[in-house]
Amino acid sequence: xxxxxxxxxxxxxxxxxxxxxxxxxxxxxxxxxxxxxxxxxxxxxxxxxxxxxxxxxxxxxxxxxxxxxxxxxxxxxxxxxxxxxxxxxxxxxxxxxxxxxxxxxxxxxx
Numbered sequence: 001x002x003x004x005x006x007x008x009x010x011x012x013x014x015x016x017x018x019x020x021x022x023x024x025x026x027x028x029x030x031x032x033x034x035x036x037x038x039x040x041x042x043x044x045x046x047x048x049x050x051x052x053x054x055x056x057x058x059x060x061x062x063x064x065x066x067x068x069x070x071x072x073x074x075x076x077x078x079x080x081x082x083x084x085x086x087x088x089x090x091x092x093x094x095x096x097x098x099x100x101x102x103x104x105x106x107x108x109x110x
Contacts, residue, residue, distance in 0.1 A: 060069050091097045
């Protein structure tokens with residue numbers, strides 16, 4: 001075998017050995033603990049660790065949730081419009097409002 005071919009094969013096996021040692025170092029209880037500590041130290045949160053606005057923004061960013069969020073925004077917008085249009089006159093003329101929130105003209109009913 002020529003020296004160039006021998007050198008090529010030797011380098012190949014050295015690379016394979018280094019890769020095998022790297023994989024072996026990643027196994028075992030100590031390696032899992034070290035990996036968990038490194039992940040915790042990185043500061044990146046999973047969706048299970050997020051709360052509030054950060055979680056909501058994370059969920060909105062997913063493509064599959066976009067139709068739901070569009071529908072949610074439309075319903076919330078329509079609810080806001082309906083609430084602002086519900087004037088004092090409308091409250092006074094509303095049987096539901098007067099029964100449960102207003103002057104109680106049907107107080108014995110509920």
